[in-house]
Amino acid sequence: MNFVEPAMPEPRTSRPARSSSVMMGRQDFLSTVLRLTSTELYKIRRRAMSKVMGIIALATILFTYLFAPFISQDLVHLPLSVTVAVEVPRLLGIVLTIVLVGTIVGGEYGIGTIRLMLTRGPSRIQFLLGKIGAALACIMLGLLFMFLAGILLGQAVSLFINVPTNWHFFSLDWLGRVLLYLLSAMFGLCIYAMMALFLAILGRSSTAGVAGAMTWSLLEPVFGLLVSTVGERIHGPLGAFFVSIPDYLISNNVGVLLQNESIFLTHDQPATLSNLHALLVLALYLLVFFGLSWWLLERRDITN
Amino acid sequence: MEEIVPEYDENTIISTSRLTKVFGRLVAVNDLHLQVMRGDVFGFLGPNGSGKTTTIRMLLGLIRPTAGRAVIFGMDNAYQLSPILARIGAIVEMPVFYPYLSGSDNLHVIAAASGMMQGSANNRRIDEVLEIVELRRQARQAYRTYSLGMKQRLGIAAALLTDPELVLLDEPTNGLDPQGVFEIRQLIKRLSELGKTIFLSSHILYEVQQVCNRVAILQRGNLVKQGDVGELLRRGEQIELRFNTEDETRQALATLQHLRDQGLNWISELQEDTNRKGQPLLRLTAPTARSAEINALLARYQLFAAELHPREGSLEEIYLELTAPTANEGHKAGMAALAEPLSQQEMETEMPGTSNGKRGMR
Numbered sequence: 001m002n003f004v005e006p007a008m009p010e011p012r013t014s015r016p017a018r019s020s021s022v023m024m025g026r027q028d029f030l031s032t033v034l035r036l037t038s039t040e041l042y043k044i045r046r047r048a049m050s051k052v053m054g055i056i057a058l059a060t061i062l063f064t065y066l067f068a069p070f071i072s073q074d075l076v077h078l079p080l081s082v083t084v085a086v087e088v089p090r091l092l093g094i095v096l097t098i099v100l101v102g103t104i105v106g107g108e109y110g111i112g113t114i115r116l117m118l119t120r121g122p123s124r125i126q127f128l129l130g131k132i133g134a135a136l137a138c139i140m141l142g143l144l145f146m147f148l149a150g151i152l153l154g155q156a157v158s159l160f161i162n163v164p165t166n167w168h169f170f171s172l173d174w175l176g177r178v179l180l181y182l183l184s185a186m187f188g189l190c191i192y193a194m195m196a197l198f199l200a201i202l203g204r205s206s207t208a209g210v211a212g213a214m215t216w217s218l219l220e221p222v223f224g225l226l227v228s229t230v231g232e233r234i235h236g237p238l239g240a241f242f243v244s245i246p247d248y249l250i251s252n253n254v255g256v257l258l259q260n261e262s263i264f265l266t267h268d269q270p271a272t273l274s275n276l277h278a279l280l281v282l283a284l285y286l287l288v289f290f291g292l293s294w295w296l297l298e299r300r301d302i303t304n
Numbered sequence: 305m306e307e308i309v310p311e312y313d314e315n316t317i318i319s320t321s322r323l324t325k326v327f328g329r330l331v332a333v334n335d336l337h338l339q340v341m342r343g344d345v346f347g348f349l350g351p352n353g354s355g356k357t358t359t360i361r362m363l364l365g366l367i368r369p370t371a372g373r374a375v376i377f378g379m380d381n382a383y384q385l386s387p388i389l390a391r392i393g394a395i396v397e398m399p400v401f402y403p404y405l406s407g408s409d410n411l412h413v414i415a416a417a418s419g420m421m422q423g424s425a426n427n428r429r430i431d432e433v434l435e436i437v438e439l440r441r442q443a444r445q446a447y448r449t450y451s452l453g454m455k456q457r458l459g460i461a462a463a464l465l466t467d468p469e470l471v472l473l474d475e476p477t478n479g480l481d482p483q484g485v486f487e488i489r490q491l492i493k494r495l496s497e498l499g500k501t502i503f504l505s506s507h508i509l510y511e512v513q514q515v516c517n518r519v520a521i522l523q524r525g526n527l528v529k530q531g532d533v534g535e536l537l538r539r540g541e542q543i544e545l546r547f548n549t550e551d552e553t554r555q556a557l558a559t560l561q562h563l564r565d566q567g568l569n570w571i572s573e574l575q576e577d578t579n580r581k582g583q584p585l586l587r588l589t590a591p592t593a594r595s596a597e598i599n600a601l602l603a604r605y606q607l608f609a610a611e612l613h614p615r616e617g618s619l620e621e622i623y624l625e626l627t628a629p630t631a632n633e634g635h636k637a638g639m640a641a642l643a644e645p646l647s648q649q650e651m652e653t654e655m656p657g658t659s660n661g662k663r664g665m666r
Binding site for chain 1: 361364365366367368385386389390392394396397399400401402403404405409412413414416417418419420421422425426428429432462465466467
């Protein structure tokens, strides 16, 4: 059915004053998004799931630093403990981020509260940005907390096993590099968060978000290995194409960023791909996941 | 195609024009023209699957119309949804909240989502709405432990949180006990007295008849009736006359038919019937206020009724008639009289192809 959009005449019905007990906040776009983000964080804080996740994270850090001295004593104290304090929370963070984001977004569909939230005034993009804001805050705070907890615990363990730390490495430059390394890990988690968000919206459920993103993140390295192996055997342009596919996968590019940022600690070789390549590829994934999520949320009817 | 501009003025709160929603091959709502005025308690009736909830969802922007438009507070909801929603409090179907939060915490979350200040700034308002729905004592209890009625009350509290101008209630008494239903009815009356416009979708016709001043009836997505409740009920008024003998009954029928032919046009229908005891009855579709006049007229012809019962019209009868399956149309001819246009001023819609599109026996 076609329908011609007419220009709307201006008169609007006047708005009577609200009750004096209703205290309205600022209504501009950013204030609304910030309010939604803060509300989302409040809901996350009140969930039992968040407490369980916190306990899992702490327990993982604890076990890591209790058992790390058995592998290498250097791993528990600075500067090398930074790699453990970033890598362990990052790997665990992939799982926790996917579960958290898949649940907070998919749960709105599952419980039916999306209906409630979208009839209260915020636009769909504000609703989406509120969720993303909360996810980013959780990733940043969670990773930072686990990182600091790891470093402190490592230092405590090294004192306990009587391995002294030589502080000659410490400088502002070193601190800056650690920050970049940490930010790279956070950025990597953001990609998985957006993936879970997109899949939860696509499937309108937590299950779709959690299971979909988990499967993707687990199968992606396997897929990368498979196509590069096949590519190496085929030779020619098709083989080269297959070999180049892993360069555009999420896990590989996150790995590139982390490897290039951690060489000041590990003194390994830099990755074959540049940071710029990795950043561009990951930014494209972010853009696609966010764009599709927005498009789906805007376009689709809320019928549940 | 012609330009669609819904009619509205300063006092029009909702105005839809040719609002249509098609899901695949199913036309859920077809060419709907609704008009809700400021201060109305507007009843929205229809059997299950008639398109009531779809209409409400379109008004709230949850689903997009396939065609047509909805103007609320003079703003098109396709373009200015946020400012519209800021002035509406709504319950859509069963209210749903976050199960891990308490009733009060849920209201805090909704307050923030509604643009209200966060933290304790709105504690007083939250207490007020909890008081209105009598949930204050259970405010700290987790939502998942609430009974169906308590959930419904919390939904109403959430709808009232921002002190909205328009309250949209989709089956608000679902799950409530008779006392709860009564309280909601009182609440709707109170809100109406405060100048709120209420849009009430309900299956409980008695409830609608008690509180609404205007109604719209939907059937299979089509609007079959829209108008003033009082006017509708007046058209359903009947006067029952019982005479002692069948002969007297027949004479009275002939006399009244003659008088009607002579210009007594406020009698729209005449029918012979029997009561539960099998006694003959004469049933007139006429204003009950004319009962004494009827009695006096018949007395002039030496016809004295043994009993005279003025019978009020009921929304239930009107509803059942208008939403009756097509197969029963032939048996409903009498009630079809109600499908007559209400008045020149009253907005009146009768859709082709629906049972009420036909006129009853005159």
